Amino acid sequence: MLGRTANGMFWMFRYLERAENTARLLDAGLRMALTRDLETAEEEWRSVIATLGQKPLYEATHDSYEGSSVWNFVLRDKSNPGNVRQMFAAMRNNARTARTNISSQVWEAVNENWMKLDTLLARPVTQGQVGGVVTRLRRTGTQVHGALDGTMLRDEGYHFARAGTFIERAESTARILDMKYYLLLPSLSYVGSSLDSGQWDQVLRSVAGASAYTWLNAGRIDARGIVEFLVLDDRFPRSLAFCRSAQREHLAALSRMHGVEGHSNALLREADRDIAGITVEQIFERGLHQFLIDFTARNAAIAQAIGEDYRFLA
Structure with a gap:
């Protein structure tokens, strides 16, 4: 191609x-x-x-x-x-x-x-x-x-399309969570407290996750649960964990078709180590904002590397 x-x-x-x-x-x-x-x-x-x-x-x-x-x-x-x-x-x-x-x-x-x-x-x-x-x-x-x-067909074009989808989706979810969390919960002392459920429902609606989250959590709305859902729950197709898994799948398919792995595959493996096995408590200890900033920086680097690996401008 x-x-x-x-x-x-x-x-x-x-x-x-x-x-x-x-x-x-x-x-x-x-x-x-x-x-x-x-x-x-x-x-x-x-x-x-x-x-x-x-x-x-x-x-x-x-x-x-x-x-x-x-x-x-x-x-x-x-x-x-x-x-x-x-x-x-x-x-x-x-x-x-x-x-x-x-x-x-x-x-x-x-x-x-x-x-x-x-x-x-x-x-x-x-x-x-x-x-x-x-x-x-x-x-x-x-x-x-x-x-x-x-x-x-599940050919190169399909996998480039899906890679683009999940690069963009991960960027959007991380940006929405970072900005909304900053506006709604500026202090970690509020974690687990009773907050405006309407505002947090807005966060979930912004990523099409209100119904899924409510079903999984019996209607209980809290900041910790929403962060865990949007970052770590790989059952939800807009979570960061799901997007990262999908990126891995489609980049692996492209590398098999081309018979060689590129820099994007290496960057993705490195990024995986940053999110694999982490808990929501560890994310808060590290700082949610810093975690999301690091995630989006890695996501952008992977996107850039895909273009370089497959000579998008050639």
């Missing part, structure tokens, strides 16, 4: 995952903002922008964190080069680059949803429309991933 085609598969699914994760974060923020007073609602929207890493860019053009300003900035604002509309355009462009290596069903799912979303986001999104836009974004992720799993 040509490097630029592999790059197209990898980034096509990174952009898809990024857009879907952004939609979930917006949905969780909207749920919380609608149940709070104006001042608290603005704090919710401020946390959404901070979690996305777009605070300086947003504040350069906006004086307040009013809801419609935030979701339009995130979804379509031209002052934000990382808006969701641009993510979908980049996803479609990468799909076109890899067109001969994806099934017609994957292409149709990408292209049809891109056209619908491009139309939806051509004009400012009102409060009455934002829920529908978020639903469409989530549905797009489901359809494209379903088409990939149901129609694609």
